[in-house]
Amino acid sequence: MSAPSLTLGYVPGATPAKWARIWAQRHPDVELELRPVAAAAAAEAVRAGAVDVALLRPSADTEGLAVITLYEETTVAVVPVEHHLCAADELAAADLDDEPTLLPLDDVVGWRDAPGVVAAHRPETTGDAIELVAAGMGALIVPQSLARLHHRKDLGYRPIVDAPTCPVALAFPAGRPSELTDEFVGIVRGRKAGSSRGQAEPAPKRTAREKTLAKQAARAAAGKAAGKVARTPGKQGRGGRR
Incomplete structure (x- = not known):
C-alpha cells in the first residue's frame, strides 16, 4: 500500500x-x-x-x-525604471490612458475597462510581455506578485490605486x-493543531429569565451551604471541656 x-x-x-x-x-x-x-x-x-x-x-x-x-492582491503597472510613471509612488488608472499597454494571452487581471492603448500583438505569456516592457514596447498591468516574480533591475512597478484587486x-x-x-x-483557514470541525457548538445565550432563575438558584445554594457551616460544631482542643 x-x-x-x-x-x-x-x-x-x-x-x-x-x-x-x-x-x-x-x-x-x-x-x-x-x-x-x-x-x-x-x-x-x-x-x-x-x-x-x-x-x-x-x-x-x-x-x-x-x-x-x-x-x-494589489494590481500594479510594470514599466521601465526610466519611465515617467516611475516618478510617482502610486498611480491612478487615468495616468495610463494614453500609454501603450501589453495584454498577454495568459492575462489574469481580467480588467474589462483597463486603461491604455492595447498593442495589437499579444505576447503568449506574462514572461514574454515582461521582455517587451523592457524593450520599451509598453506597460504591463499585473498582480503585484507577478511583478515581483519577474523582477528585473531595469523595470519598476507602481500600484494602481483605483484598479480592481x-x-x-x-x-x-x-x-x-x-x-x-x-x-x-x-x-x-487557520485551524489550530488538534482542533476539530466536529467540536461542539458554543452554548446558546440564555434569556433574561433564565439568568434570573440561575442567580436565584445560586443564592439559595449558597444559603444552604452557609447554614450547614453554622450548625457544624467546632473541634475542641485537648484541654477543652468534654
Whole structure:
C-alpha cells in the first residue's frame, strides 16, 4: 500500500511555503507535493485529479470546484525604471490612458475597462510581455506578485490605486473533501493543531429569565451551604471541656 500524500498545485505568483511548512510540522509522515501549474490550467488540473487542491486565481473557470478566497492582491503597472510613471509612488488608472499597454494571452487581471492603448500583438505569456516592457514596447498591468516574480533591475512597478484587486483562492473538488484535503483546508483557514470541525457548538445565550432563575438558584445554594457551616460544631482542643 502506497504512503498517503497530498498534491498542491499553485499558479505563478502564489506562495504556498507557509502552509507547506505548517503541514510538514503537523503531518511529517504525509508528503505534501508542490506542483506548479499554469494559471489557465489550474482549475482543470483539480477537476482531472492531477492535483488534490490548488492555489489559483478564481477568474479562471471553476465549475465543479469548491473555492475559498484567501486574499486580494494589489494590481500594479510594470514599466521601465526610466519611465515617467516611475516618478510617482502610486498611480491612478487615468495616468495610463494614453500609454501603450501589453495584454498577454495568459492575462489574469481580467480588467474589462483597463486603461491604455492595447498593442495589437499579444505576447503568449506574462514572461514574454515582461521582455517587451523592457524593450520599451509598453506597460504591463499585473498582480503585484507577478511583478515581483519577474523582477528585473531595469523595470519598476507602481500600484494602481483605483484598479480592481486580484484574488487568490484555494480550490478543491466540490462535495465532501477527503480527510487530507479537509486537513489542508483547515491549515489554510487557520485551524489550530488538534482542533476539530466536529467540536461542539458554543452554548446558546440564555434569556433574561433564565439568568434570573440561575442567580436565584445560586443564592439559595449558597444559603444552604452557609447554614450547614453554622450548625457544624467546632473541634475542641485537648484541654477543652468534654
